[in-house]
Amino acid sequence: MFIVKIPSDRFEDADQMLLINAEKQVQNVERDYYLFDFTNAELIDVVNKKEEWNHFDTVLAKHILNERNIAIPHKEIYSQYKPARLEYKWLIAEYIISIAFIFIGIIIGTLTLGAYRNLPNGKKEKLYDYYTLKHAKIMIVIGIIRTSLWIIQWLY
Numbered sequence: 001m002f003i004v005k006i007p008s009d010r011f012e013d014a015d016q017m018l019l020i021n022a023e024k025q026v027q028n029v030e031r032d033y034y035l036f037d038f039t040n041a042e043l044i045d046v047v048n049k050k051e052e053w054n055h056f057d058t059v060l061a062k063h064i065l066n067e068r069n070i071a072i073p074h075k076e077i078y079s080q081y082k083p084a085r086l087e088y089k090w091l092i093a094e095y096i097i098s099i100a101f102i103f104i105g106i107i108i109g110t111l112t113l114g115a116y117r118n119l120p121n122g123k124k125e126k127l128y129d130y131y132t133l134k135h136a137k138i139m140i141v142i143g144i145i146r147t148s149l150w151i152i153q154w155l156y
Contacts, residue, residue: 011122015055018055040065046061109136
């Protein structure tokens with residue numbers, strides 16, 4: 001197994017190469033491979049959630065479904081990505097920590113604002129939604145105020 005860094009504009013080219021290689025390997029797969037024991041619904045799940053499976057398993061699942069004459073419903077995963085929203089209890093905990101500890105609000109807010117998720121197609125999307133990012137900015141302000149007050153108190 002190899003790990004290769006690829007520029008995001010070349011992800012589709014690399015993905016195509018992996019798919020071509022997987023299609024060649026499917027022709028020589030043994031019938032005792034575990035995917036042959038999957039139900040049709042499980043195989044469709046493998047095809048639709050290809051970011052959770054390797055290229056070989058995805059191509060083999062399509063091949064098995066075609067052998068069984070099962071239509072594969074197409075589902076575009078990348079367009080369905082929605083940024084996450086922090087739960088209310090976590091926001092409250094982060095506010096309490098931001099107020100209680102010096103400089104922590106700045107760190108929490110900055111990490112939340114800078115959090116990205118790499119999609120399987122190489123694109124970057126913000127991890128959190130607008131609501132959560134708004135609270136992250138407030139935490140940064142709280143952290144700056146809290147740190148400033150501590151510095152002023154320490155100096156005098």
